[in-house]
Amino acid sequence: MMTEVVLTNARIVLGDEVREGSVLVRDGVIADIGANGAVGEDLGGDYLVPGLVELHTDHIEPHFAPRPGVRWNATAALQAHDAQIAAAGITTVFDALRVGVYSETITVSDMRLLGDAIASAKAEDRLRADHLIHLRCEVSAPECAGEFEAFKHDPNVRLISMMDHAPGQRQFASIEAYRVYHMGKSKKTLAEFEAFCARRVKESEANAPGNRVAIAQFCQEHGVTMASHDDATVEHVEESMRFGVKVAEFPTTMDAARASHEAGLAVLMGAPNIVRGGSHSGNISAGALAEAGLLDILSSDYVPVSLMHAAFKLGESIALPEALALVSRNPAAALGLEDRGEIAVGKRGDLVQVRMADGVPVVRKVFREGTRVA
Numbered sequence: 001m002m003t004e005v006v007l008t009n010a011r012i013v014l015g016d017e018v019r020e021g022s023v024l025v026r027d028g029v030i031a032d033i034g035a036n037g038a039v040g041e042d043l044g045g046d047y048l049v050p051g052l053v054e055l056h057t058d059h060i061e062p063h064f065a066p067r068p069g070v071r072w073n074a075t076a077a078l079q080a081h082d083a084q085i086a087a088a089g090i091t092t093v094f095d096a097l098r099v100g101v102y103s104e105t106i107t108v109s110d111m112r113l114l115g116d117a118i119a120s121a122k123a124e125d126r127l128r129a130d131h132l133i134h135l136r137c138e139v140s141a142p143e144c145a146g147e148f149e150a151f152k153h154d155p156n157v158r159l160i161s162m163m164d165h166a167p168g169q170r171q172f173a174s175i176e177a178y179r180v181y182h183m184g185k186s187k188k189t190l191a192e193f194e195a196f197c198a199r200r201v202k203e204s205e206a207n208a209p210g211n212r213v214a215i216a217q218f219c220q221e222h223g224v225t226m227a228s229h230d231d232a233t234v235e236h237v238e239e240s241m242r243f244g245v246k247v248a249e250f251p252t253t254m255d256a257a258r259a260s261h262e263a264g265l266a267v268l269m270g271a272p273n274i275v276r277g278g279s280h281s282g283n284i285s286a287g288a289l290a291e292a293g294l295l296d297i298l299s300s301d302y303v304p305v306s307l308m309h310a311a312f313k314l315g316e317s318i319a320l321p322e323a324l325a326l327v328s329r330n331p332a333a334a335l336g337l338e339d340r341g342e343i344a345v346g347k348r349g350d351l352v353q354v355r356m357a358d359g360v361p362v363v364r365k366v367f368r369e370g371t372r373v374a
Contacts, residue, residue, distance in 0.1 A: 003027055005370045006040025007351065010048035013324050015342050023048060025349030028369035033345060043353050046364060050328040050342050051091025051350025052307050055159060055227075055268060055335065056134055056249060056299040059084070060095045061106065064114055068105050074117040079126070086128035086374040088304040089363045091350040092332070092340060094134035094159050099148050100141030100211075108147040115154055122156070128366075128373035134159040136229075139211035140166045140204035152218065158335060160219055161227035161249055162212055166204035167197045216243035225335055227268070231256040237263060247297070247334055252283035254292070261294045266334040268297040271310035271327070275303075290314060297334060298326045308354065312361040 008022035012033065022040060024032040063077035085093050095118060097111045121127045133156045138144055151157050188196060219226040227247035228240040237259040240248065248260035249268045260267050269286035270279075278285045289295040300307040307327050314323040325342075332341030340348045349370035354361045366374035 003370065004031075005349065005367065006038050007043055007048060007353070007367075008038045008040045009036055009045060010043040010353070011045060012343055013047060013049045013321055015325070015329065015344065016321055018047075018320055020045075023343065023349075023351065025351070025367070025370035028349050028371070030343060030345050030347050030349050033343065043364075044355075047354040047356075047361075048343065049089070049308075049324055049352050049354055051340065051348075051352055051366070051368060052089050052311075052327045053331040053335075053337065053341055054085070054090045054093040054300055054304075054307060054327075055247070055297065055331045056096055056161075056301060057085070057093060057304060058096045058302055059300070059304055060097075060114060064110065065106060071110070074113040075121070078114065078117045078121055078131075082121075082127045082129055082131065083374075085304055086366050086368075087363060088300070089308045089352040089354070089366055089374075090129055090300070090304060091352075091366065091368045091373075092130045092132070092337065094132050094335075096134045096136050097151070098136045098138065099151065100138030100144030101147070108143070108150055111147075112150050115151065115156070118156055119154070128368065130368065131156070132159070133157045134161065134227075136161050136163055137211065137215055138163050138165060139208045139215070140164045140200065142203055142207055144207060144211050145214060148215065148218075157224060159225050159227060159247070160215060161229045161247075162215055162243075163229040164204055164208050165230075166200040166208075212239075212243060220244055228260075228265075231260065234259045237265070240265070249299075250283075251289075254284050254288065254294075257284060257289050257294045258292070261296070266296040266330065267294055268299055268331075269295055270301040271298045271306035272301055272303050274298065274310035274313055275306050286310075290318070295326065297331045299331075308352075308361045308363060312354075312356070 005025045012019050012021055021035050022038040060081040063081045064072050118131050135151050135157050139162050226245045227249045228245045229249045230252050231237050232252045237256055241263055247268055248265040251257040251260055257267050273279050273286040298310050311323045311327045329341040340350050351367045353365040355364050
């Protein structure tokens, strides 16, 4: 049975312009973009934007482990996370799960529970957004290779990033910045912190090189997109290129971002960085990369609502279609999701009604393949 949805009286954000008019979605696919006057759901002049595509969000984890030692039901945690994701205008999400987790409270068994919950929910069609998995691999961890085995045959794993959070590496090239961050978070004494750093550096030297090679080989053999993480130098980018990386997540310096962009990698930065006006770690700001023409993708990271907010904030200084491409068309293209990411005939009817309130974009309605989900 054919289904049709008509959304009219909207400011439609297309790939290269904002046009007033209507959109017809037939059987989940955009069938026509026309003028106002069509009979349908009146959006009252609000923006109609593509459903957002999120490549890196850690937000499922706090739903599952809301307090130290507390574990929520994995299905309930996923459903709560999914509702919040959809309400933020995100219609495709890559949930970040970890291996080599380096945590006293989260284990790979916990991550696998969440992965299984995602698989079951997709099979039973009870998710608002389309959920896939971004597997974050802490290559310095002794457990990384063994824990990676738990996800090697999961078809929902479509993106894998290789991380090394050891002190003196990448995100924490500055030991002083790492001390401030880690001691504030873990409440370790200075002596405990120094012993921890020594152990982490030793583990990184022993494990990271081999794990990077093994994970890169798996991605190449199985067609999984690979991302680098926190590259800080041109040498880091050159290493990423040798491994076949396609997405450069959170480069920490202008040099690394420029080298990544010039090498054809999609440069991904955090939307909270745009909203806050800078990095919470003291690294290069996403705004500076946008001004330099080096920013390709935004990710909500730890605040789902930041994705839409950051796009509209950037839309104050660059064209709105260009800003929204950072959270829709560009991430979709980077992962080979050619059926979504923009409002165009033949694309999925993933659409979001947005109204501005005091300079903040407010998501009013969300449609996934023409069905309202939020």
